[in-house]
Amino acid sequence: MDESAELIFRFEEHRTRLRAVAYRMLGSLSEADDAVQETWLRFNRTDTSDVENLAGWLTTVAGRVCLNMLRSRESRREEPLELRMPDPVISHEGGIDPEQEALLADSVGLALLVVLDSLSPAERLAFVLHDMFAVPFDAIAPLIERTPATTRQLASRARRRVQGQAPVPDPDLTRQRVAVDAFFAAARDGDFDALVSVLDPDVVLRSDGGVGHSLSVVLHSARTVASQAVTFGKLSPFARPALINGTAGAAVVDTHGMRISVMAFSVVDGKIVAIDVLSDPDRLRALDLSALDR
Template sequence: MTPQDVLAGQFQRHRAHLKTVAYRMLGSLSEAEDAVQEAWLRLARSDSGDIDNLGGWLTTVVGRVCLDMLRARKSRREEPLEERLPDPLISRAGAADPEQEVLLADSVGLALLVVLESLTPAERLAFVLHDMFGLPFEQIAPIVDRTPVAAKKLASRARQRVRGATPSPDPDLSGQRRVVDAFLAAARGGDFDALLAILDPDVVLRADGGVLTGGMKVIRGAAAVAGQAATFQRMATSATTHPALVNGLAGLVNTIDDQLISVMNFTISDSRIVTIDILSDPDRLARLNLTHLAP
């Protein structure tokens, strides 16, 4: 076995963790994979004998790569990140592959990822690496070209934006599923009052159909969301609906003739739906790998 083979084996043991870091930084599974691949290329070109803590070194490199990618998005004047939903993580309970199990551990819901995407790149990096992965600010500071004190302030500002922006979901998955099933029954019946009964007064619906539909549409308030009853009814009656976990929460996958048409994610708090996120962008749906959902 060559030294490069040994190094590749060591990198592979960190790959799933690195992809989790990158996904929370970027909200994109394909870009997260690109960031991890770039970390491997940088490791392969480095003098690995000088690296004392490979996991910490790789996490720092992935953080720096992700920061560059986020800044590049802004410099290209792309559509603001809050105008699109992050990529969903979809699984069946207890049926995810090992890498996806790591991605789903302490899962970050789509609603929280939407909030993260409204932060500046430096704020997001400081918050994700410190609050989610426990990296010290002394290690984060060089990545963002700040002092540790300044990096701590970045994370603090991000924390203030995140705190309270999305309620904590009910921890009981079976309870979540009962509420989602009630939503589906009300949707199939086009029942405005039944929908209203399970929606939080301040519920937020985000629907991302991609560029062809004008990007993400946001509807706020129980009456306005329940007012989409006819749309929900068309969706529920024309498609085959499959229960799934979406970013670790009860959700739905909708297909027509075995073709994926939408993924729905629900945040449920105190037995009421507080957010509904619907991804129906055909280009992005086509890139999702759902083979692990097969029974």
């Protein structure tokens, strides 16, 4: 094997992990691919012959690339960012393909990615690299120009935010689906009380309809979310069951093939605690829904 081929081989062994890092850092599939490509370019022009832990080295390089991308995002913002749903990973309800499974390890639901997007770039990097990929604080600290102790504090603060706002869903997909099916059935029938009964009292609904769109809202409480669901109940028959980032959800597509929304549900103890909705027409058109046709 020549030197060039060997470099490619060594990098490809770690590509899946690096893409998973970048997706958690950026919440965008296309930007994650860009970050992996930039990591490859840096690897290709660096002598790593004396690197003992290549996986760790590449992970920190990818982390630095993503950190720069996040900071660039912030510098381009002239106004506070409205709610923007991360890119959903859509799978057939029958199962997730191996590539998606690697991308979604550690229950990376949309609710978690929404919370990660609310963190500062340094907090996000510290939490993702340490808590999700076991990178030691000593290796993370130089990336954000902080001490290991301060980096530990950043990760701890981020962890508290995640635990408070993105509870871990029930691991039983069947139990998740029961709650989601009950939600759509009640919405279709206009049964307000049935909707309230399947929702956690403190449920939050986050909807991204696009910049400046009236559907870009955040709603709180079971009664408020139930009222919204009744209003849009006529769309319930068009809900096609799907796995959204590995949890029970739906793609709402009408009889003419118009994509109306993608909905991800977080179900804990049989109750829906969060609903994350992408209804931005431009982003919906770009989604790959072919997995639902299997």
